[in-house]
Amino acid sequence: MKFTLRIWRQGGPNERGGFVTYLADEVSPDMSFLEMLDALNQRLIAAGEEPVAFEHDCREGICGSCSLVIDGVPHGPDRGVTTCQLYMRRFADEKTITIEPWRAKAFPIIKDLVVDRRALDRIMQAGGYISVNTGGAVDGNTLLIGKDEAETAMDAASCIGCGACVAACKNASAMLFVAAKVSHLAMLPQGKPERTRRVMAMVQAMEREGFGSCGNQYECEAVCPKHVSVRFIAMLNREYLRSGILGTKIPARSDPPHGESY
Amino acid sequence: MSRVKVFFNSSVNSKIVASLAGLGLVGFVIFHMLGNLQVFEGSDAINGYASILRDMPILLWTARVGLLAVAGVHVGLTLRLALRNRQARSVAYAARRYRFASVASRTMALTGSLLLMFIIFHLLHLTAGVIDPPALDGLDAQGRIDVYGKIVHAFSNPLYVGIYVAGQLVLGLHLSHAVSSVFQTWGIEHAALDHLFKLAGPGVALFVVLGNLAIIFAVFLGLLRT
Numbered sequence: 209m210k211f212t213l214r215i216w217r218q219g220g221p222n223e224r225g226g227f228v229t230y231l232a233d234e235v236s237p238d239m240s241f242l243e244m245l246d247a248l249n250q251r252l253i254a255a256g257e258e259p260v261a262f263e264h265d266c267r268e269g270i271c272g273s274c275s276l277v278i279d280g281v282p283h284g285p286d287r288g289v290t291t292c293q294l295y296m297r298r299f300a301d302e303k304t305i306t307i308e309p310w311r312a313k314a315f316p317i318i319k320d321l322v323v324d325r326r327a328l329d330r331i332m333q334a335g336g337y338i339s340v341n342t343g344g345a346v347d348g349n350t351l352l353i354g355k356d357e358a359e360t361a362m363d364a365a366s367c368i369g370c371g372a373c374v375a376a377c378k379n380a381s382a383m384l385f386v387a388a389k390v391s392h393l394a395m396l397p398q399g400k401p402e403r404t405r406r407v408m409a410m411v412q413a414m415e416r417e418g419f420g421s422c423g424n425q426y427e428c429e430a431v432c433p434k435h436v437s438v439r440f441i442a443m444l445n446r447e448y449l450r451s452g453i454l455g456t457k458i459p460a461r462s463d464p465p466h467g468e469s470y
Numbered sequence: 471m472s473r474v475k476v477f478f479n480s481s482v483n484s485k486i487v488a489s490l491a492g493l494g495l496v497g498f499v500i501f502h503m504l505g506n507l508q509v510f511e512g513s514d515a516i517n518g519y520a521s522i523l524r525d526m527p528i529l530l531w532t533a534r535v536g537l538l539a540v541a542g543v544h545v546g547l548t549l550r551l552a553l554r555n556r557q558a559r560s561v562a563y564a565a566r567r568y569r570f571a572s573v574a575s576r577t578m579a580l581t582g583s584l585l586l587m588f589i590i591f592h593l594l595h596l597t598a599g600v601i602d603p604p605a606l607d608g609l610d611a612q613g614r615i616d617v618y619g620k621i622v623h624a625f626s627n628p629l630y631v632g633i634y635v636a637g638q639l640v641l642g643l644h645l646s647h648a649v650s651s652v653f654q655t656w657g658i659e660h661a662a663l664d665h666l667f668k669l670a671g672p673g674v675a676l677f678v679v680l681g682n683l684a685i686i687f688a689v690f691l692g693l694l695r696t
């Protein structure tokens with residue numbers, strides 16, 4: 209197969225970027241999207257040019273590193289897959305493919321297609337700890353969790369933190385990501401003690417990072433490689449309302465016991 | 471920072487308050503349409519209805535001031551959110567394809583702003599009578615304000631029919647996303663009922679818009695005349 213690639217190239221965070229067109233030929237339909245880029249990079253290196261920087265790690269859809277907006281859709285045209293699991297047979301031969309980085313003020317570009325997604329880590333940090341006692345492992349069935357609850361919590365926990373939801377949202381909102389993280393812990397007994405404080409801290413951190421607000425447009429769910437449902441955003445709003453009404457029993461200005469910032 | 475500022479720095483809080491105000495406006499839009507449908511009962515009914523409202527000046531002005539405040543809160547908060555959203559995506563995509571987000575949901579700030587202009591025009595036109603007042607003194611046989619006459623005068627003119635029909639389309643778009651959206655903003659979701667919540671927006675929008683259009687076209691097509 210043969211493709212024309214329009215790729216966003218940008219030397220560094222503060223440099224001007226622009227699209228550069230490359231020809232990718234001898235592409236096997238069984239190559240993944242990233243393998244196709246690997247092949248292009250090999251050619252660029254051989255020709256003494258700078259290879260295209262893009263992020264990847266596991267290449268099996270579980271780490272959340274890969275992150276390309278392919279023809280205007282984060283993670284490309286297939287639903288429920290990451291870019292590393294997208295195969296070239298999915299594209300029509302001789303097509304022009306536009307490849308851009310995640311675009312959000314909270315995700316500054318580091319180089320080419322690589323963006324800094326540490327804003328998501330800082331939101332996680334703000335969420336803080338859960339209370340689990342150390343020592344010997346507890347017996348399996350001392351803590352009973354209903355099947356439905358466990359499954360729903362697992363649906364939320366399957367978020368891999370890729371940030372495609374932010375990339376897809378017209379407002380660059382991180383609500384689906386935050387909703388997944390908040391809901392997953394709020395539903396399980398282990399996450400209940402800090403439940404009230406956690407949602408407040410995480411939403412506050414989200415606002416601090418400069419993400420937009422949720423317009424209930426649901427483009428995030430449509431691109432999420434893990435099919436995280438927007439129903440979790442409703443759950444986040446509920447958790448937030450609940451915290452606002454109950455308030456936190458922990459004094460807001462106490463010294464952070466383990467250096468967490470909230 | 472003051473407590474109010476801290477409160478509204480949260481987009482979730484802002485959205486909850488904006489949607490409460492929005493729902494107030496939705497209520498008004500529905501009752502406004504239902505009240506105006508009385509033109510179909512003739513000039514006596516609608517002029518009587520209008521004069522009853524005007525005979526209770528305290529109630530009328532409380533409602534007007536309250537409505538203005540609610541609209542102010544809604545517009546202020548939503549435009550602030552929209553501005554922050556634009557900043558959050560400072561560089562646009564070169565290629566952009568939406569897979570799910572509806573046109574109505576993506577154009578809320580635009581339809582909202584057009585709606586604001588339409589509302590101001592409408593107040594100057596039919597409420598204050600600054601724009602294109604009817605030639606006569608504007609009173610009916612019993613000396614009441616002739617609302618019926620104003621409506622017939624306005625919608626006999628294709629120019630105003632055009633403006634009001636456009637206004638209704640914009641209102642319909644805004645409402646169709648807005649009303650469904652409120653459930654999500656308040657955290658109301660349910661496996662079986664979610665599709666009803668999704669239908670609520672277009673349903674309410676259609677109800678209001680069709681009611682209003684009926685009045686406009688009844689006059690324009692000559693079914694209602696002086």
Ligand code: HEM
Nearest residue numbers: 423489492493495496548578579582583586648651652655
């Ligand atoms: C008849 C007048 C109006 C009604 C009935 C109305 C109703 C609503 C409702 C119920 C929402 C949903 C809030 C939510 O997402 O939960 C909404 C959203 C919105 N409204 Fe209005 N509105 C009106 C006028 C306006 C005006 C005049 C503006 C702006 C100038 C405006 C701008 C917006 C925007 C930008 C949103 C989206 C907020 C967001 O999702 O972040 N609206 N409206």
Ligand code: SF4
Nearest residue numbers: 367368370371373432
């Ligand atoms: S919610 Fe989905 S799209 Fe968003 S970060 Fe998690 S896995 Fe990625």
Ligand code: FES
Nearest residue numbers: 265267272274292
């Ligand atoms: S490289 Fe790990 S999810 Fe794609």
